[in-house]
Every structure is written in C-alpha cells, then in structure tokens.
Amino acid sequence: MARHVIAPVDELPPGTRKFLEIDGRPIAVFNIKGEYFGLLNRCPHQGAALCEGPLIGLAQSKDPGEIEYTKLGEIIRCPWHGWEFDVRTGQSYCDPRRFRVKAYPAHVEPGANVVKGPYVAETIPVRVESDYVVVEL
Amino acid sequence: MNIQFRESSEAASPLTAKTAIADCDIHPARATRTELYPYLAKRWQHHLEIYGVHAYQGMMEGPPYPKAQPNASRRDAYPPEGGPQGSSLSFMQTQHLDPNNVQLGVLNPLNAGQGIRNHELSAALCSAINDWQIDKWTSKDKRLKASIVVGNEDGLSAAAEIRERAGDKNFVQVLLLSRNVEPLGQRRYWPIYQAAEEAGLPVGVHAFGFGGNPITPSGWPSYYIEEMVGHSQCQQSALASLVLEGVFERFPKLKMVMIEAGFGWAPSLAWRLDKAWQRLRSEVPHVKRPPSEYIREQVWWTTQPMEDPERREDLFDVIKWIGWDRLLFATDYPHWDYDEPSRVLPPGVSDANREAFYLGNARKLYGID
Ligand code: FES
Numbered sequence: 001m002a003r004h005v006i007a008p009v010d011e012l013p014p015g016t017r018k019f020l021e022i023d024g025r026p027i028a029v030f031n032i033k034g035e036y037f038g039l040l041n042r043c044p045h046q047g048a049a050l051c052e053g054p055l056i057g058l059a060q061s062k063d064p065g066e067i068e069y070t071k072l073g074e075i076i077r078c079p080w081h082g083w084e085f086d087v088r089t090g091q092s093y094c095d096p097r098r099f100r101v102k103a104y105p106a107h108v109e110p111g112a113n114v115v116k117g118p119y120v121a122e123t124i125p126v127r128v129e130s131d132y133v134v135v136e137l
Numbered sequence: 138m139n140i141q142f143r144e145s146s147e148a149a150s151p152l153t154a155k156t157a158i159a160d161c162d163i164h165p166a167r168a169t170r171t172e173l174y175p176y177l178a179k180r181w182q183h184h185l186e187i188y189g190v191h192a193y194q195g196m197m198e199g200p201p202y203p204k205a206q207p208n209a210s211r212r213d214a215y216p217p218e219g220g221p222q223g224s225s226l227s228f229m230q231t232q233h234l235d236p237n238n239v240q241l242g243v244l245n246p247l248n249a250g251q252g253i254r255n256h257e258l259s260a261a262l263c264s265a266i267n268d269w270q271i272d273k274w275t276s277k278d279k280r281l282k283a284s285i286v287v288g289n290e291d292g293l294s295a296a297a298e299i300r301e302r303a304g305d306k307n308f309v310q311v312l313l314l315s316r317n318v319e320p321l322g323q324r325r326y327w328p329i330y331q332a333a334e335e336a337g338l339p340v341g342v343h344a345f346g347f348g349g350n351p352i353t354p355s356g357w358p359s360y361y362i363e364e365m366v367g368h369s370q371c372q373q374s375a376l377a378s379l380v381l382e383g384v385f386e387r388f389p390k391l392k393m394v395m396i397e398a399g400f401g402w403a404p405s406l407a408w409r410l411d412k413a414w415q416r417l418r419s420e421v422p423h424v425k426r427p428p429s430e431y432i433r434e435q436v437w438w439t440t441q442p443m444e445d446p447e448r449r450e451d452l453f454d455v456i457k458w459i460g461w462d463r464l465l466f467a468t469d470y471p472h473w474d475y476d477e478p479s480r481v482l483p484p485g486v487s488d489a490n491r492e493a494f495y496l497g498n499a500r501k502l503y504g505i506d
Contacts, residue, residue: 046477052213079212080475082205 001136005114005121006106009131012036015073017051022122022137029106029135030055030087032074037087038104038135039076044092048080050101058084058093106135156491158478159241159499161439162343162396162467163229163281165274166246168220176265176272181258190262191254193290193318193349200347202361206473214471222471226277233470234280237478240496241505242281244270245312245343245396249286252314252346259288264298267308275307282503284312284341292328299329303336309503310339314346315368315398321375322382330388339392339437339502342375344368365474372398373406376432380410383423385431392502394437397469401444404458407432433460437502439467440494441476449483461490465499 004022006029012018017030019041026041028051043050057072075084075093084093090103111128114121119134126132167173174182194201206212208221214232216225223229234242250262263286270283285302287295302308311333319325321342333340345368351357353367354374372395379385379393410428418424424431438459446452456464468476482494500506 046480048211048477049213054212077212079206080477081473 003117003119003134003136005109005119005124005126005132006135007124007133009108009133012133015055018133019049019051022135025137027104027135027137029133031133032087036106036108036133036135038106038137039085039087039090040102040104042101043078043080043083044099044101045078045081045083048078050078050085051076053077053079053082055087056084058086104135104137106133108132109134155236155238155479156495157238157240158466158495159243159503159505160233160237160239160468160470160478161241161243161394161465161499162441162469163233163242163244164223164247164470164472165229165244165270166221166223166471167269168216168224173262173265173269176268177261181261181265184258190258192347193252193254194347195349200345201352201357202364204473205361209473210471211473211475226274229470230278233468234278237468239280241499241503242278243309243341243499243503244274244281244283245341246270246284246286247314247343247345251286251289251312252317252348253288253290256288256291256294260291260294260298263288263295264301267298267302271305271307282309282505283307284310285338286312287329289313289326289329290318292325296328296332299332299336299338303332303338308338309505310341310394311336313340313342315342315344315371315375316346316350316352317348317375318350319348320378320382322378322380322384324382327384327387330384330391334388334391337390337504339394341394341396342372343396344372344398368398369402373402376406376436377410377428380428380431381421381424383421385435386423386425389435392435392437394439394465394502396439396467397441399442399444400438400440400459400464401446401452401455403432403436403438404455433463437463437465437498439465440481441467441469442474443476443481449485452483453485461493462498464494465502466495 012031014031019028028041029038041051055073056075057069058075060068085101090101092099108131111130114132210222214222216228249266253259266286275281275283285308287298407429
C-alpha cells in the first residue's frame with residue numbers, strides 16, 4: 001500500500017475536502033471534525049464525481065413520524081441521483097449489500113516521518129517542521 | 138456551506154470515444170428572469186412585472202412539490218459563469234454534449250409559458266420561448282433541435298403557433314405536458330394534434346405541468362417521491378384518454394412520444410385497455426381497433442427514467458413488447474435523475490438494437506439524417 005502526501009494540514013481544515021488524482025484514480029480526501037477520510041471519487045451507481053455532492057446527515061426512522069438525524073456532515077450525497085454514502089466507510093445506505101464506494105485510510109503524519117518514510121508527495125514540497133495529510137492506496 | 142466543486146465536473150465522464158447518441162430530453166433553462174423580454178411585446182413585459190403569471194393550481198407560486206438536488210438538477214451542473222443548471226450552452230457542451238458524443242439533442246423547455254390561465258399571455262410566452270430556443274440554442278449548436286412549446290389549454294392558439302413554426306428545421310416536435318386541465322384526449326386539445334399531424338411533427342408528452350388537479354389520482358400526496366412515481370400514473374391516464382377519445386383514430390399519422398414517465402407500465406395498460414374494450418366497445422365505437430394496436434403503432438417512449446428491475450430479463454421482456462424500434466434514449470440533462478449513457482443499457486443487447494436505441498430510432502422519428 002503506497003502512501004501519498006496530499007496536503008499540509010492547514011490546507012485542509014475541518015469541513016473541507018480535496019480532490020486529486022493518484023495513480024490514475026480520482027480520489028477525494030475529507031477533513032471531518034479533525035478526522036481524515038479518503039474516498040474514490042466515482043459513484044458506484046452511474047459514475048458521477050461522487051464527492052462533489054453536499055455533506056449531509058443521516059436521516060433514519062424507527063417508526064413513521066419519528067426521525068433521527070445523525071452523523072451530521074458525515075454522509076456524502078451524490079451530485080447526480082442523490083445516493084448516500086458514509087464518508088467514514090464508503091457504505092451505501094440505499095443498498096449496502098450491493099454498493100459501496102472504495103474508502104482509503106487517511107491520517108496526519110509529522111513532516112519528519114514523511115520525509116524519511118515511503119511517501120510519495122507529487123505536488124507538495126514537504127518540510128520537516130509541518131504536519132501533512134497522508135492517504136494510503 | 139459545505140459544498141465545494143472541482144473546477145471541471147465533466148471529468149466525471151470518461152473522455153474515451155463514446156457511442157454516438159441522440160438525447161431526446163434535454164432541459165434548457167433561462168439564465169435570468171428577464172431573458173425572454175427581448176422576445177416579448179412590451180405589453181406582456183409590463184403585465185409580468187405588474188401581475189406575474191397565474192397558474193391553474195391555486196394559491197401557490199412555483200411547483201407544488203419542492204424539487205431535489207436543488208432545482209431538480211444535478212448538483213454539479215451549475216454553469217461556472219453563474220445562473221441555474223441548464224442555462225449555459227457552453228457548459229452544456231463541455232459537460233454533456235461533447236463528452237457524451239451527443240449527435241442530436243432535443244430541447245424540452247419546462248415552465249415555459251404552458252398552462253397559464255391567461256391564454257394570451259400563455260401564447261406570448263410560448264412564442265417567446267420558441268424564438269429564444271432558436272437564438273440561444275439551436276442556431277448556435279447544430280446538434281440541438283427544439284420542441285415547439287405551446288399554450289396547450291387554448292388549442293386554437295397552440296395550433297397557430299405550430300403552423301407558424303411548421304417547416305422550420307430548428308423544430309422537431311410539439312411539446313405538451315402530461316398534467317393538464319383535462320385528460321389529453323379531450324376535444325379542446327384536438328387542434329394541436331391536427332396541426333402537428335399536418336406539419337408532420339411528433340407530439341411529445343413530457344411529465345409535469347400543473348393543471349390544478351391533484352397530482353395523483355388519489356389526491357395530493359405528502360412527498361416529492363410520490364409526485365415522481367405519480368408521473369407514470371398520470372401518463373397512463375393521458376394515454377388512455379388519447380386512445381379512448383379517438384385521437385389516434387382521428388389522426389392516424391399522429392406520432393406521440395411519452396417523455397420521462399417510464400415505460401414499464403405500457404404493456405399492462407395496453408392489456409387492460411384491450412380487455413375492457415372487448416367488453417365495452419359499444420360505448421366507444423369510434424375506437425375501431427384494440428387499443429394496443431394504436432399504442433404500438435403511434436407511440437414512442439423516451440428512456441429516462443428507465444425502470445431498473447432486479448432481473449434485467451424483465452426489462453427486456455417489456456422492451457420486446459414495446460419494440461426496440463420505439464425507444465428513444467434520453468438523459469434528462471441537467472436534471473438530477475439524469476441517465477449516464479454508457480451505464481444505462483444492460484449487457485446482452487444486439488448491435489442493431491443498441492444503435493437503434495441510442496440513435497437510429499430518434500433520427501428516424503425526428504427526420505434527422
Ligand atoms: S451516479 Fe451517483 S447516485 Fe447515480
């Protein structure tokens with residue numbers, strides 16, 4: 001599994017996302033409340049750039065009339081047909097048995113590690129004193 | 138605001154050489170509220186400013202059900218220069234027409250002046266939108282063809298608009314909507330069919346329109362999703378009316394296109410009509426043949442939204458009944474239930490049927506070589 005430096009942390013504050021292409025694959029990396037997640041930016045339904053959709057919450061209901069709205073800002077809704085996926089896992093909520101979008105682990109590494117480690121930084125000049133968002137695929 | 142857009146949304150579609158297609162349902166939009174003014178007499182510009190438009194459905198502005206995504210459109214279809222989805226020709230070209238290799242695109246403007254209570258205003262707006270379609274779209278991109286928008290509730294002025302546009306190669310069909318004041322087979326709409334038949338233009342019946350009646354046969358529903366599936370119910374009653382009022386019998390060269398209401402229901406509607414007709418034929422002696430015969434001879438169907446059954450064989454069974462020569466591919470761009478051309482047809486279709494489905498049928502029907 002190759003690791004890729006995708007941005008210095010301060011370029012990806014909470015609530016934002018970054019789009020990039022790694023090894024020919026469209027990837028989006030999200031910062032959700034300080035945690036980082038990577039997703040393949042292609043909807044398994046008909047191929048839209050999934051991660052361009054809005055981040056919403058998860059509406060669920062045990063009984064008609066009772067609505068629970070959770071995971072605020074953690075559900076990505078496809079810009080085409082509105083299918084919903086969990087950014088943390090890539091799980092689909094309409095048909096979890098058949099559809100899932102590939103999720104890639106992402107996290108922060110200090111510059112010192114990144115400079116030494118097996119990381120590929122395609123466009124970002126890496127300095128030892130910063131922290132970097134790294135995605136694995 | 139938690140939405141961010143990449144610079145180039147069109148990258149979503151792989152840019153490899155794609156099958157040439159006809160897209161028989163594209164929705165162009167006005168970039169601004171006043172974009173039609175250059176085509177409208179001052180009298181109507183002022184009327185709009187002072188009174189607005191008065192629709193058939195009471196006491197509300199806009200459609201009764203708020204649309205998803207928003208504006209019922211793909212979230213990635215906002216033109217970079219601003220304005221609503223579908224309002225920019227150059228963005229439509231880069232996001233849809235070029236990458237999807239669209240060779241023929243049929244424009245179906247919605248909210249374009251049809252179904253307004255003031256029939257003179259309705260006629261003026263429809264005529265304006267037709268001029269606008271030529272100026273802004275079809276004269277600028279030869280792949281695009283327009284539908285003649287008519288004030289359908291006044292059959293006579295609608296027919297006049299059709300006759301005025303007849304023979305103009307910018308137009309390839311007459312556009313009606315499925316929800317009207319009365320079912321579409323009623324006499325008030327006959328002048329439209331007559332003019333269309335004379336002009337040799339198919340009549341497209343697109344889902345939507347707000348004729349003031351409840352949106353489903355069982356009343357006003359709670360949810361947008363009910364409105365969505367209600368389109369097929371509405372189209373069924375429109376089609377039954379067209380058959381049973383004798384429209385197809387009276388206008389044997391008339392071609393109808395059912396747009397954006399599915400087609401999985403077509404066989405069962407036809408079977409039920411045939412069965413009832415065998416028993417009740419004397420009530421409608423002007424319907425001389427089994428209803429299914431008219432339907433199969435005079436009706437075409439656009440694909441979006443295609444039913445999506447678990448077993449694709451089920452879909453093929455329906456298509457076999459309808460005929461591979463009767464389906465017209467459509468994406469519904471830029472709307473949110475858009476169908477991606479390369480993903481929409483399941484495998485297992487012969488090359489000849491594929492070609493007819495994606496391009497050949499539309500070319501033939503609309504007379505485009
Ligand atoms: S392409 Fe994403 S929901 Fe259809």
